[in-house]
Amino acid sequence: MDDALKKKLTILADAAKYDASCASSGAPKRKAEAGGLGSTTGAGICHAYTPDGRCVSLLKILLTNYCLFDCAYCVNRRSSNVRRARFSVDEVVTLTVEFYKRNYIEGLFLSSGIIRSPDHTMEQLIRVAKTLRQRHGFRGYIHLKTIPEASPWLIEQAGLYADRLSINLELPTEASLERLAPEKDGAAIQTAMGQMGERILQAKEEKRRFAPAGQSTQVIVGADASTDESLIRTSARLYDHYGLKRIYYSAFSPIPDAASILPSQSPPLQREHRLYQADWLMRYYEFSPDDVAGATESGMLALDVDPKLAWALRNRDRFPVDVNRADREMLLRVPGLGVRAVDKIVAARRHATLRLDDVARLTSGLKRARPFLVAADYAPTRLTDRLDLRARLAEPPRQLSLF
Amino acid sequence: MASAMASRTIRLRPGADLDGFRAAVRHLVADEIPPEAVTWAEGDAPSLFPDEPAAGPAAPALALPRAVATLVPAVLMHRDPERHGLLHRLIWRVAQGERHLAEVASDPLVHRLHLMRKAVGRDLHKMHAFLRFRWVGAGDGSGEGSRERFAAWFEPEHHILAEAAPFFAARFPSFDWSILTPDGSAQWDGRTLSFGPPGRREDVPEHDAFEAGWTDYYASTFNPARTNLAAMRAEMPKKYWHNMPETAAIPGLVRAAGQRVGAMIERAPEAPVKRVPARALAAMAAQEPASLEALNAIIRASEPLVPGATQAVLGEGRPGAAIAFVGEQPGDQEDLQGRPFVGPAGQLLSRALREAGIARRDAYLTNAVKHFKFEARGKRRIHQKPTAGEVAHYRWWLDRELAFVAPRLVVALGATAVLALSGRQVPITRARGPSDFGGKPFRGFVTVHPSYLLRLPDEARDEAYAGFVDDLRRAASLAADLAPSGAG
Numbered sequence: 001m002d003d004a005l006k007k008k009l010t011i012l013a014d015a016a017k018y019d020a021s022c023a024s025s026g027a028p029k030r031k032a033e034a035g036g037l038g039s040t041t042g043a044g045i046c047h048a049y050t051p052d053g054r055c056v057s058l059l060k061i062l063l064t065n066y067c068l069f070d071c072a073y074c075v076n077r078r079s080s081n082v083r084r085a086r087f088s089v090d091e092v093v094t095l096t097v098e099f100y101k102r103n104y105i106e107g108l109f110l111s112s113g114i115i116r117s118p119d120h121t122m123e124q125l126i127r128v129a130k131t132l133r134q135r136h137g138f139r140g141y142i143h144l145k146t147i148p149e150a151s152p153w154l155i156e157q158a159g160l161y162a163d164r165l166s167i168n169l170e171l172p173t174e175a176s177l178e179r180l181a182p183e184k185d186g187a188a189i190q191t192a193m194g195q196m197g198e199r200i201l202q203a204k205e206e207k208r209r210f211a212p213a214g215q216s217t218q219v220i221v222g223a224d225a226s227t228d229e230s231l232i233r234t235s236a237r238l239y240d241h242y243g244l245k246r247i248y249y250s251a252f253s254p255i256p257d258a259a260s261i262l263p264s265q266s267p268p269l270q271r272e273h274r275l276y277q278a279d280w281l282m283r284y285y286e287f288s289p290d291d292v293a294g295a296t297e298s299g300m301l302a303l304d305v306d307p308k309l310a311w312a313l314r315n316r317d318r319f320p321v322d323v324n325r326a327d328r329e330m331l332l333r334v335p336g337l338g339v340r341a342v343d344k345i346v347a348a349r350r351h352a353t354l355r356l357d358d359v360a361r362l363t364s365g366l367k368r369a370r371p372f373l374v375a376a377d378y379a380p381t382r383l384t385d386r387l388d389l390r391a392r393l394a395e396p397p398r399q400l401s402l403f
Numbered sequence: 404m405a406s407a408m409a410s411r412t413i414r415l416r417p418g419a420d421l422d423g424f425r426a427a428v429r430h431l432v433a434d435e436i437p438p439e440a441v442t443w444a445e446g447d448a449p450s451l452f453p454d455e456p457a458a459g460p461a462a463p464a465l466a467l468p469r470a471v472a473t474l475v476p477a478v479l480m481h482r483d484p485e486r487h488g489l490l491h492r493l494i495w496r497v498a499q500g501e502r503h504l505a506e507v508a509s510d511p512l513v514h515r516l517h518l519m520r521k522a523v524g525r526d527l528h529k530m531h532a533f534l535r536f537r538w539v540g541a542g543d544g545s546g547e548g549s550r551e552r553f554a555a556w557f558e559p560e561h562h563i564l565a566e567a568a569p570f571f572a573a574r575f576p577s578f579d580w581s582i583l584t585p586d587g588s589a590q591w592d593g594r595t596l597s598f599g600p601p602g603r604r605e606d607v608p609e610h611d612a613f614e615a616g617w618t619d620y621y622a623s624t625f626n627p628a629r630t631n632l633a634a635m636r637a638e639m640p641k642k643y644w645h646n647m648p649e650t651a652a653i654p655g656l657v658r659a660a661g662q663r664v665g666a667m668i669e670r671a672p673e674a675p676v677k678r679v680p681a682r683a684l685a686a687m688a689a690q691e692p693a694s695l696e697a698l699n700a701i702i703r704a705s706e707p708l709v710p711g712a713t714q715a716v717l718g719e720g721r722p723g724a725a726i727a728f729v730g731e732q733p734g735d736q737e738d739l740q741g742r743p744f745v746g747p748a749g750q751l752l753s754r755a756l757r758e759a760g761i762a763r764r765d766a767y768l769t770n771a772v773k774h775f776k777f778e779a780r781g782k783r784r785i786h787q788k789p790t791a792g793e794v795a796h797y798r799w800w801l802d803r804e805l806a807f808v809a810p811r812l813v814v815a816l817g818a819t820a821v822l823a824l825s826g827r828q829v830p831i832t833r834a835r836g837p838s839d840f841g842g843k844p845f846r847g848f849v850t851v852h853p854s855y856l857l858r859l860p861d862e863a864r865d866e867a868y869a870g871f872v873d874d875l876r877r878a879a880s881l882a883a884d885l886a887p888s889g890a891g
């Protein structure tokens with residue numbers, strides 16, 4: 001690899017890292033054809049972790065970090081003084097293929113600053129994906145970040161080559177977008193998401209290959225005044241209406257050469273973490289947005305306890321729950337019991353009566369679960385009424401990030 | 404009745420010896436030998452079973468619940484020397500009547516076996532993730548002789564090589580590779596996967612031309628403001644690091660992180676050096692195709708949604724035509740000639756237009772879908788109806804196209820055209836006649852597609868054809884009524 005290319009890679013990877021999405025999941029299982037390259041496993045693979053604890057799965061780069069837009073939160077906005085670079089289509093293709101062959105990556109996540117016009121930019125992104133698929137028989141994962149301002153037919157063509165498409169919402173309200181991203185148009189973003197959602201659904205029904213891993217989006221947390229409750233309600237709407245596979249919450253992070261209208265502070269990582277947990281509760285634990293909202297304090301999720309525990313503390317009358325009798329839905333509400341632990345409990349209790357020791361073998365969260373459950377040899381001593389329960393279960397404050 | 408036997412020693416091949424273990428367990432169960440009476444050993448000496456003469460012919464296969472049968476091969480890959488004994492205990496208890504034991508995850512034995520399976524699964528996953536290939540060379544010949552060769556050194560924690568290798572064969576069939584481990588090696592030559600003796604780290608090249616670039620990438624994608632070493636180590640334990648080139652960057656990244664973040668937070672925003680690129684911004688907004696030719700150039704350059712078509716078949720006729728006809732999609736002839744309505748259905752349409760008093764060259768003719776879709780049957784290409792999703796993909800172009808042509812009346816030929824124009828599936832029998840396509844800026848008229856007439860039996864065709872010509876006449880007079888000069 002020559003130095004010029006290495007330098008570009010450094011600049012354009014640095015510029016892309018603020019996009020939180022890293023997943024290589026959701027694509028149907030595929031194998032390479034003879035002479036081709038690449039496969040997908042369904043669940044995705046993280047090939048390395050950086051010292052921020054985040055997964056390195058895809059070669060995540062921008063085609064260019066030149067941009068005509070001026071989004072205040074973005075390191076690539078036109079008014080920023082960062083170093084700029086631009087890859088050619090072939091350079092991205094070569095990097096992807098060579099990195100892939102060495103088993104460094106699962107595929108490519110390609111995004112771009114907007115140069116010349118949204119359509120021109122979108123065409124370049126599509127050309128990279130198409131070259132990988134057609135010229136190299138590449139069956140690995142491709143995630144294309146879609147430019148919502150591009151013409152609708154281009155947006156749809158991206159789905160022919162990509163596994164996953166994303167259109168970033170970035171800010172949850174129109175007002176914030178207007179203030180911080182003057183060239184962006186909230187309505188256009190949502191229209192594009194809706195259009196994409198429809199096409200993906202339709203293609204699935206018609207058994208055509210079109211963005212089989214669905215679409216995702218990212219919302220920045222902490223760059224505007226939106227509450228957690230409004231973020232969660234927005235998410236619920238996006239999951240519902242546009243069939244999004246995933247929503248990424250990205251704690252607003254200080255960037256080199258930041259804009260003056262934004263807070264200069266450490267990223268709110270704990271808040272981001274709580275939002276992911278709340279999102280998780282809605283997707284896998286049968287919590288409604290109202291349930292989550294009910295666990296907030298003036299719209300904000302607690303930082304010292306997780307949202308499930310916060311909900312349980314507010315709804316103490318629904319506990320304790322008997323692990324040998326309660327239905328699955330209620331077991332899922334017990335703090336400290338994950339979906340897997342609950343499924344194991346349900347399977348095991350068909351053939352055995354569970355005591356506290358048994359439960360301890362099925363979950364690593366027994367400390368949190370204990371006050372809320374009943375087992376054959378155990379009942380909490382009115383623990384659920386104790387006023388200091390929250391303090392006893394709260395986590396010591398620390399910098400945390402799961403993703 | 405089985406007699407209480409003296410303790411037995413069973414010797415299996417080292418590693419995950421599934422066949423040996425299965426044969427041994429069949430005998431042990433058949434002879435009702437309890438786990439306490441068995442000592443398991445690994446080594447190259449031949450196994451006591453299955454051909455121990457005293458045991459007689461091979462013992463019958465065991466019918467084990469699925470949850471047990473799937474647990475056995477996974478646990479056998481574990482490096483724990485107790486694995487055979489633990490599995491034997493599980494199978495023993497199941498055979499004694501605890502049929503559902505493996506589902507009771509809270510049972511201490513099952514719990515331990517589940518943890519072992521999990522450890523093996525994790526090791527497999529990490530091998531798929533963390534193994535790094537290095538380029539060894541490429542043949543200089545042509546064809547087969549020019550294949551590239553790669554090699555990797557990896558130290559799995561458990562006996563997983565045989566289980567892990569097929570993943571790499573499915574992913575990297577196009578070059579030769581070998582994976583060397585302290586327990587054995589795997590080779591792929593483009594056709595077969597084979598296993599061999601242990602390898603040595605020195606057998607893999609020390610460098611690779613892309614490692615420095617990859618390490619730079621790794622360093623650049625790290626965000627110092629989010630440093631979280633515990634999370635990194637939990638997912639990428641240190642024991643893997645020495646075989647992963649990029650981890651060399653970690654100490655430097657961690658050392659500099661605090662200072663980098665501090666600098667970013669403290670630095671006052673700088674005034675942008677660049678002026679606002681007003682001209683570029685204005686130009687950016689003007690990306691919409693400005694003319695029918697520009698739109699057609701885009702369509703021509705676009706990939707068909709369903710592969711196979713020779714070319715895009717564009718609309719034909721005069722912009723400003725009073726009537727536009729929208730068909731379904733090009734057929735075989737249209738696809739080859741690159742013009743709409745030139746096949747049998749098109750010829751029938753031309754005839755009907757003539758009889759209805761419409762000059763084909765004064766009208767605009769196009770299709771809802773611009774590429775031919777077919778199923779190849781021998782040499783013949785059999786037309787296939789576009790799906791609703793395909794129609795929706797192409798509707799953007801149709802909308803723009805009609806906006807440029809700006810006809811006074813648009814005639815939808817058949818249900819696909821109606822779907823493209825109105826976004827709704829409506830049976831032609833119901834929609835036939837004047838229509839506004841649910842709020843389009845032009846008037847509309849719905850009739851059948853001429854290919855429908857071709858498919859009718861002879862006796863029905865004449866009447867249907869007459870009805871079609873009649874529809875076209877009505878459409879023509881509707882268009883005439885809509886003419887600006889004729890209004891009022």
Ligand code: SF4
Nearest residue numbers: 067069071074077113
């Ligand atoms: S459009 Fe906005 S968010 Fe995207 S690269 Fe340009 S400035 Fe950044």
